[in-house]
Amino acid sequence: ENVLTQSPGTLSLSPGERATLFCRASQSVSSSYLAWYQQKPGQAPRLLIYGASTRATGIPDRFSGSASGTDFTLTISRLEPEDFAVYYCQRYGSSPYSFGQGTRLEIK
């Protein structure tokens, strides 16, 4: 199974700062079939990025994704108060569709 490892586990930043979240796959990810989700307490996850770098419908352009081999990055250029949440990366294409363990982005 292709295991996704996210880092850091928790990221403490202030509004207006830049956030960089990482996701490393233990094996290659076909055609960059990697997605990012945001989940706030008590809410369903929301799709942010798919194909490693394509923003989903309605996602602000301060969110961006990139890939380099088995390393994937989610960047939030300038944090807004509503961006503080848990972020998950996910591999898709062939089952099982594994998720990373999540990065908690908290207000400093």
Place this chain on the structure above:
Amino acid sequence: EVQLLESGGGLVQPGGSLRLSCAASAFTFSICAMSWVRLAPGKGLEWVSGISGGGDKANYADSVKGRFTISRDNSKNTLYLEMNSLRVEDTAIYFCVKETRQYNFGTFDYWGQGILVTVSS
């Protein structure tokens, strides 16, 4: 707007059974694969099971294979998850998730709000 409404959760003893339902609306249910994803306390998201739009193909995570059965009734726009031989470690919020393709690909674009399943004696 796409809506996915889960029901059927609750408290069950280890070894017991439960059936979750998910009522879908505002999209053509029969041409979309669906999945169940869960979030256990203190853990991350885990894909549980998926089924194709026509219901002809299903797949499962190893952790639930042989115990859970996914099914759908396209005439009722409803997805199901039959859970048997439940274990304490199955305790989680279960999300009903819509996929973007007819066959499961793991591309999840809409999620329900989730339903809590607690397995405890």
